[in-house]
Structures are given as structure tokens and as C-alpha cells.
Amino acid sequence: MAQDIEAGRTKSQACAACHGADGNSPSGQFPNLAGQTWRYIYVQLKDYKEGRRSDPVMTAMAAPLSRQDMIDIGNYFAAQKAKPSTFKADEAKVRLGRAKADENLCSMCHLGGFAGQNEIPRVAGQQYDYIVKQMRDFKARTRTNDAGNMTSVAQSLSETDIENLAHYLTSLR
Numbered sequence: 001m002a003q004d005i006e007a008g009r010t011k012s013q014a015c016a017a018c019h020g021a022d023g024n025s026p027s028g029q030f031p032n033l034a035g036q037t038w039r040y041i042y043v044q045l046k047d048y049k050e051g052r053r054s055d056p057v058m059t060a061m062a063a064p065l066s067r068q069d070m071i072d073i074g075n076y077f078a079a080q081k082a083k084p085s086t087f088k089a090d091e092a093k094v095r096l097g098r099a100k101a102d103e104n105l106c107s108m109c110h111l112g113g114f115a116g117q118n119e120i121p122r123v124a125g126q127q128y129d130y131i132v133k134q135m136r137d138f139k140a141r142t143r144t145n146d147a148g149n150m151t152s153v154a155q156s157l158s159e160t161d162i163e164n165l166a167h168y169l170t171s172l173r
Contacts, residue, residue, distance in 0.1 A: 008076025011069050014061065015077075023077040028087070028129035035082030035115075036122050038074035043119050044145075045070040052145040087128040089171040097168025100161050104153055114172055124172035131166040 015033070019025050023034030033041060047053035048062035049070075065073070101107065109120045116122035123131065137143035138154035139162070157165070 004072050004075040005079050008072035008074070008079075011065075012073045012076050015073070018057075019077075022083075023080040024083045025127055025130075028127040029133075030127065031130045032082055032126055033077040034080035036074075036077055037116055037118060038071065038078040039118050040116060040121050041074035041077055042070045045073065047145045053143065082122065082125055084173050085125045085127065085170045087170045089128075089167040093164045093167035094171050095168075097164035097166070100157075100165055101168060104156070106153075106165075109149065114169060123169045126169055128166050128170040131169055132162055135162040135165065 013021075015023075018027070018030040019033050023032060023036075025032050044053065045062045045065060046067075048055065048058045049065060051059075053059075062070075107114065109117075110123055111117050111120075114122065114124035134143060135150075135154055135157065138146065138150040139157060141151055144151055154162075
């Protein structure tokens, strides 16, 4: 495992500009990768490479990666510690977001504490802007590499619900 992590550290150097050297993104526009499961990272890279998920930068970054490269990168970021967000969440919106998460049974997939599992991402402490964008993309059906689960959930969410959920999820440690 240590060998895979070291291989992943080397292979992930190009990721550092957007996602941070340790997987904690310095910008809200890019997701934190630290603490995600290796499998989630692997599946997302594979989806970019195979066209099931689209982003001009990420599609190009994933294109030359081998299966082993994706596994190594996933193992490296999975071994990194997620740092708390610096986003200043509004407590009223956090409460509303928690209620909406409970109503939609979000923890059934993302687990208690929203730590994620297997192909389901850790969303606790994720970047606020990134959460909002992904939720909007699921709602608009411009992101569909989720077997329909998030796309279905997002259909019932208002813009206010999305913002409240993002405040709540970002506030989690």
C-alpha cells in the first residue's frame, strides 16, 4: 500500500495546481480529493477518460492515464487527510440544509457524517462552490455519471435547497 501511495504521489503532481498537493483544494471551484475513497477517484477518472463525465481540463488530464495510474492516484488522495473548509457557513442555512439532507435521506448513500463509501463521494467539508455547481449540474442533467440517483434527488431541490445543503455539507468536519 505504501508503494501505491508513493506512486500516486508522483503521478498526482499535475493535479496539485487545482486540487492541492495533498488533495485539499485552495479554490472553491475545484473539489477536495483528500479523504475520498480510492474507488470514487478511480471511477471519476475513468468516467472522464471514457466520456461518461465531461470537463475540458479533466477529460484531457485523464486521457493518458492507465488503469494503474488511476488506482495509484486514487490511493494517494484517499490516504490524505481532509482539512476543514474555510468557508464561513451561515448557521441558519446549515440548519435548513441539515433538515433537507434528513428529508432526502442523503446519509443512506453518503453515510453518517457524509464520509462517503465505495463510489459514493465524501461530501463532508467539500468546497461550497463545488457542491453548488455539482448539484445544479445534476438538476440540469448535465452531469449524469451517477446511475440516476443524484439526478433524481436533485430534481426535487430548489435553488435555495441547493444553497442550504451546500452550507450544511461544507460545515461538516
